[in-house]
Amino acid sequence: MNTPAVRFAARTVRVKAPGKINVSLDVGPLRPDGYHSVASVYLAVSLYEEVAATSTETPGITVSLSPGSTLDLDAVDIPLDASNLAYRAAAIMADVSEHATGVHLEITKRVPVAGGMGGGSADAAATLLACDALWNSGLSREELAHLAAELGADVPFSLLGGTAVGLGVGDQLSPALAKAKTHWVLVTADFGLPTPEVFRTLDRLREAEGVDADEPTGVDPHILAALRGGDADALSRILVNDLQRASIELAPSLRDTLGIGESHGAIAGIVSGSGPTVALLADDSVAAEALAEDLQHQGLSALAVHGPVPGARIISDTLL
């Protein structure tokens, strides 16, 4: 007697994960493994990537970019093969999941590519969570964070979200429990800066100056106090990013962007991570919206956001 074939039931798990800015970033010396030890305060902001992971009957991993992306997909260079960070995240989840199937990942890109905001890292974090749900892997948040750290220094933070202190290469995270909102305007560039080149440029600048960087030990407690109180004014005096001068060395126009931001009412400005996105701090949400509009009139690409926001979260889980 023939047993009836069991029909494959496809399922889609959709996850969103935030981009980040580094409110402070202290960079230590180059380590033998090619990384730098850092001490950073991460802030997850309200600009999200989305990954829809759909189980497929055919084994393997495929990746596409959603036409709903707000980035101009023709202007960016995102690999869709095994080097895509979302692909890599699905591959390591498949390795640890007993019930892994084939999977298609559709990524909605909103965070600027190679922009210093951890966009690819957000895709990886979202994919880890989506595949964990899709394949009932049952991993704990700690186990997911461990896999995240294998994918990149910024991936664990996109899973965690909120406000956190990052040590090690940025992957050893302590939540800072700073819930008050701060308001920012992101000025995005029409070019990217490769993160390794920005770190290398900082090393070169330091070497030329004969400066030996100190091993970072922690972050300025005043930054955490300002974030806890949502005190934009106090925060404006202590934003710091050691990579900023390296980003400006590679892209001198960033100095102008920071200047234009401040002359249009930002209370401070900083290059985000390795850049070239510039994060301008505003007094409140109204000031941030007004600043973004002003800068758009100046021909800049500007967007008002706030932080902290939660880390990667499932937004839907549908049987097709």
Ligand SMILES: C[C@](O)(CO)[C@H](O)COP(=O)(O)OP(=O)(O)OC[C@H]1O[C@@H](n2ccc(N)nc2=O)[C@H](O)[C@@H]1O
């Ligand atoms: C600049 C930051 O975004 C600040 O949060 C991160 O430090 C970078 O994090 P990421 O892009 O996730 O970095 P990864 O993909 O892990 O590393 C890319 C490359 O950046 C350099 N890198 C990254 C992180 C770090 N702490 N030191 C480094 O020197 C290394 O050359 C590394 O090979």
Ligand SMILES: Nc1ncnc2c1ncn2[C@@H]1O[C@H](COP(=O)(O)OP(=O)(O)OP(=O)(O)O)[C@@H](O)[C@H]1O
């Ligand atoms: N899912 C992805 N999205 C974007 N870029 C990706 C992705 N996977 C791999 N890449 C490659 O990684 C490079 C950097 O991507 P990403 O947008 O994450 O940079 P970033 O935001 O500057 O990272 P970070 O702030 O973590 O240093 C891109 O130029 C691209 O070639």
